[in-house]
Amino acid sequence: MRLQLNELVDPLAARVLYSRSAEGIHARFDISGVPRVDPLLAGKPIDDVPSIVMRLCGLCPITHHLAGIRALDALYGMSVAPAAQRVRQLLHHASVLDVLAPRVAAIYGDREQARSIKQLAKRVCAAAGLEGHFPFVAVPGGVTEQAASAFAHCDARSLLDAVAWAHGVFGALQLTTAPTLYDGVNVTVANESGDYDPLGDYLRADDELIPVADVPVKIRETYPFDSAPRPEIFVGGSWRTYRVGPAARYPHRDALSAQVESIMDSLAAISQILSTHIPSELVNVHADTYAAESPCSTPDAHGQDQRIHTVGTGAVDGPRGLLLHTYEVEGSVLSRCRILSPTAQNETWLAQMLSEALESGGDLETAIRAADPCLPCTAAPLGGMTIITEEN
Structure with missing residues (x-):
């Protein structure tokens, strides 16, 4: 088979789709270039999943590595x-x-x-x-x-x-x-006291603390498993849109600051x-100092290792914001998973900024850089992002 490419691909391009109504302009950022990898993982050995994911999403491999291993920490207890x-x-x-x-x-x-x-x-x-x-x-x-x-x-x-x-x-x-104004919830990773901790065991949603273990029931997708799932978080008795990343940590500042x-x-x-x-001259490295503090698994009556839990979530507040890996297992095999990237979680916030910019004649590039989607366009020099607007 011979494939012929007759179109130049601009790696620094960013597509903004918008529509008009009596209420005004409704815009959204096209994140179809960040496809969901979740469906590809079902049936894989659970211990292999973090390594697979970080290779499928190579822009932030460290954050995916840590989130995946933290999900395994939770599964193993x-x-x-x-x-x-x-x-x-x-x-x-x-x-x-x-x-x-x-x-x-x-x-x-x-x-x-x-x-x-x-x-x-x-x-x-x-x-x-x-x-x-x-x-x-x-x-x-x-x-x-x-x-x-x-x-x-x-x-x-x-x-x-x-x-x-x-x-x-x-x-x-x-x-x-x-400040970069936003009418949703600001979500970061925290410790049990509510202080920021990028590898903490809680989500701080404004002033409410949510255990990471509760993420499967506290965060839902409006469009399940879509590339733009429009997730919501249950805070204060209702489902709310939210944003993640540096702007969520410092809502009193503009996105660059x-x-x-x-x-x-x-x-x-x-x-x-x-x-x-x-x-180094004073230390002798002992592997057990850096190993688990509790057993990895417990044997069943036949001597086979069994997971302590069937669902585990790992959270990391990475460079772009919150990354969530939730794994469900049957035996040693992944039966279902959900991976929510910062790009997917910030899509609603970015849509709000783009809509406001198109209404007022503002700068679309500034809005895109504020949300910092994990696409090559963010590597463009200032003013060098190719922004394509399409009305639908």
């Missing part, structure tokens, strides 16, 4: 050893430097600085045990011995100096504080983790 949690946290914050920080620096700062920040991100990733693009760092209940060794023997002092330099780069950006704040938070977290780092 495992708590994570504190030493392993620090390595996971380091990997997460490295992903913010890798995915978000270079784009913000390149667009609003200096492209040479952006390249240096990308290099720093790779060094921090390596300190958390990541080699190459796809991570194999976390395992149910802990991290690999290789990751533990990489962290124990990293050059923390040199990394701290580089992180301090990056902190100065983003601290020097001229930012505004005008919120992204910079998120980067600064990750730099501070990396500094904190590395500042308490034990020098």
